[in-house]
Amino acid sequence: xxxxxxxxxxxxxEALPDMEKRETLITYADQAKSQAPREGxxxxxxxxxxxxxxxxxxxxxxxxxPDRSTHFRVTLGPQVQTLTKAMTxxxxxxLEGATIEEVLEVxxxxxxxxxxxxxxxxxxxxxxxxxxxxxxxxxxxRNRDRAxx
Amino acid sequence: xxxxxxxxxFRLMSEYAHPEALVSTEWVAGxxxxxxxxxxxxxxxxxxxxxxxIPGAVHIDWRADLQDQTIRDYISPEAFxxxxxxxxxxxxxxxxxxxxxxxxxxCYALWxxxxxxxxxxxxxxxxxxKWISEGRPLTREVxxxxxxxxxxxxxxxxxxxxxxxxxxxxHAKARKPLxxxxxxxxxxxxxxxxxxxxxEGVLRGGHVPGAKSVPWKRATRDDAxxxxxxxxxxxxxxxxxLKPGDDVxxxxxxxxxxxxxWFVLTYLLGYEKVRNYDGSWTEWGNRVRAPIERxx
Numbered sequence: 425x426x427x428x429x430x431x432x433x434x435x436x437x438e439a440l441p442d443m444e445k446r447e448t449l450i451t452y453a454d455q456a457k458s459q460a461p462r463e464g465x466x467x468x469x470x471x472x473x474x475x476x477x478x479x480x481x482x483x484x485x486x487x488x489x490p491d492r493s494t495h496f497r498v499t500l501g502p503q504v505q506t507l508t509k510a511m512t513x514x515x516x517x518x519l520e521g522a523t524i525e526e527v528l529e530v531x532x533x534x535x536x537x538x539x540x541x542x543x544x545x546x547x548x549x550x551x552x553x554x555x556x557x558x559x560x561x562x563x564x565x566r567n568r569d570r571a572x573x
Numbered sequence: 574x575x576x577x578x579x580x581x582x583f584r585l586m587s588e589y590a591h592p593e594a595l596v597s598t599e600w601v602a603g604x605x606x607x608x609x610x611x612x613x614x615x616x617x618x619x620x621x622x623x624x625x626x627i628p629g630a631v632h633i634d635w636r637a638d639l640q641d642q643t644i645r646d647y648i649s650p651e652a653f654x655x656x657x658x659x660x661x662x663x664x665x666x667x668x669x670x671x672x673x674x675x676x677x678x679x680c681y682a683l684w685x686x687x688x689x690x691x692x693x694x695x696x697x698x699x700x701x702x703k704w705i706s707e708g709r710p711l712t713r714e715v716x717x718x719x720x721x722x723x724x725x726x727x728x729x730x731x732x733x734x735x736x737x738x739x740x741x742x743x744h745a746k747a748r749k750p751l752x753x754x755x756x757x758x759x760x761x762x763x764x765x766x767x768x769x770x771x772x773e774g775v776l777r778g779g780h781v782p783g784a785k786s787v788p789w790k791r792a793t794r795d796d797a798x799x800x801x802x803x804x805x806x807x808x809x810x811x812x813x814x815l816k817p818g819d820d821v822x823x824x825x826x827x828x829x830x831x832x833x834x835w836f837v838l839t840y841l842l843g844y845e846k847v848r849n850y851d852g853s854w855t856e857w858g859n860r861v862r863a864p865i866e867r868x869x
Contacts, residue, residue: 446620446623447623449620450620450623450624450713453620453624454624476766505617505618505619505620505621506618506619506620506621506623506624507618507619507620510620542637543619
């Protein structure tokens with residue numbers, strides 16, 4: 425249903441009680457900075473912007489392999505909320521190696537399984553924002569690819 | 574002057590009406606283990622407390638802890654007593670609030686505590702951002718305090734510091750002072766949500782007829798501390814035309830930003846009759862036939 429690495433993360437969260445879910449989200453949030461592009465990396469698509477849906481600038485960097493596998497890097501402005509940081513790490517790890525088509529088909533129903541229904545209700549825009557941006561980048565890449573074919 | 578907080582003598586320089594309602598980050602750092610005090614962190618960022626907080630601080634979430642989860646209202650006096658009790662807060666505990674966003678949510682939590690008649694409340698000036706910018710310590714250790722005895726408040730003081738739709742409508746018709754603390758774009762009706770925040774289901778844009786626009790953030794400096802009393806008077810009295818003794822209603826979108834302004838007018842400028850309309854624009858802008866003005 426989900427790309428295998430994302431499925432593993434969903435399985436992990438679903439097995440956790442609420443308190444440990446939160447602690448695990450914080451652990452992922454702590455790793456958000458390490459999802460930024462590293463020196464020497466190059467990308468096929470870079471989309472850095474500030475949207476109304478998020479409190480600070482978010483940069484999406486996408487590299488697509490010959491087999492259409494994706495590799496995402498993400499930069500976050502300092503005002504970005506903790507939940508957005510956590511979702512950044514989860515999605516960078518969970519979608520690593522997934523194809524463009526798999527990324528575009530990821531259903532958003534994994535989000536409540538990870539963050540819990542309460543947090544989704546309280547922060548409904550925040551929790552979906554990074555996935556939306558990644559899918560947006562994947563769409564642009566696919567459209568360019570089709571146009572070039 | 575509250576003798577428990579002697580370092581606040583400097584506040585007299587700025588002539589706040591109630592200087593005892595503020596404590597500095599420096600004062601807090603020196604009194605972390607003082608009995609009779611409880612630090613409470615309240616944030617917009619729902620997970621921020623868990624990433625690190627002032628040692629000894631407890632977390633009170635504005636939505637999960639202070640609001641009824643079914644009806645759009647605040648918790649009952651019984652639930653408030655239980656919330657305080659579990660956080661080791663007794664009726665005589667001095668509760669010092671701080672948080673992100675220039676203490677926006679901290680002021681909201683403080684206002685909610687005042688709804689239940691808790692008298693000993695203060696704000697840590699500058700909030701979480703100032704504490705961190707000064708290199709002061711944070712911890713992820715969640716403190717556990719012995720349960721405190723907190724008698725169930727006899728009532729909620731809605732009549733004193735809270736305004737409802739009908740109150741606000743009557744206020745507008747009587748041309749009494751109304752302060753709209755939202756962004757200029759929201760006030761003008763150009764947008765129906767805060768810049769940088771999602772649209773949260775308001776059908777009409779604009780403001781309550783007769784309201785003056787004073788965005789809440791104007792009360793703060795870049796370091797998240799409150800401006801001086803003179804600067805605040807220049808804004809609220811010089812520009813917005815308020816006068817000491819006025820009966821004022823402040824509102825925003827859901828009553829959070831306006832609780833910050835409520836704190837400023839009540840504690841820093843000493844206005845005795847200020848109410849926060851927590852229904853705010855999400856109620857007014859959706860209400861059938863509620864009168865609306867547009868434009869700056």
